[in-house]
Amino acid sequence: MEPGISCCHFLHCKGGSFNLCPDTKFFATPPVHGSLANQVVHPADLCFKLPDNMSLEEVAMCEPLSVGVHACHRANVNAEANVLILGAGPIGLVTMLTARA
Structure with missing residues (x-):
């Protein structure tokens, strides 16, 4: 939704x-x-509609992941960048993972 x-x-x-x-x-x-x-x-x-091959856990992380990817893209995060993540909730954690990737 x-x-x-x-x-x-x-x-x-x-x-x-x-x-x-x-x-x-x-x-x-x-x-x-x-x-x-x-x-x-x-x-x-x-x-x-959810794809049949995705679990509810994977689907639940799509929105937080999209926020993290969008934030890193907007901030031009690259391998040399230093970032500060405030918050250790789902969005903070996937933003950290996205920045590291």
């Missing part, structure tokens, strides 16, 4: 760049409840 629900009215939203919507509502950001549940009601166009 895409955790951000855009307004679907702005030009960015209609063009598929819903991540640029200033009115995006995210799970677990008040007043919206989180998504730690067996079932969640969510717009169908923001849900994606």
Whole structure:
């Protein structure tokens, strides 16, 4: 599931760049409840079918990994770069692994 629900009215939203919507509502950001549940009601166009060959554990790491890869790409991290990772949660850990790679 895409955790951000855009307004679907702005030009960015209609063009598929819903991540640029200033009115995006995210799970677990008040007043919206989180998504730690067996079932969640969510717009169908923001849900994606999982590949049969991926475990739930692998799929769960896709979003944190994408954040780490994007951060390292934006910061032009290379083999000689020194980086500071603040936080040892999933995003911090995969960002560290991405920087090392």
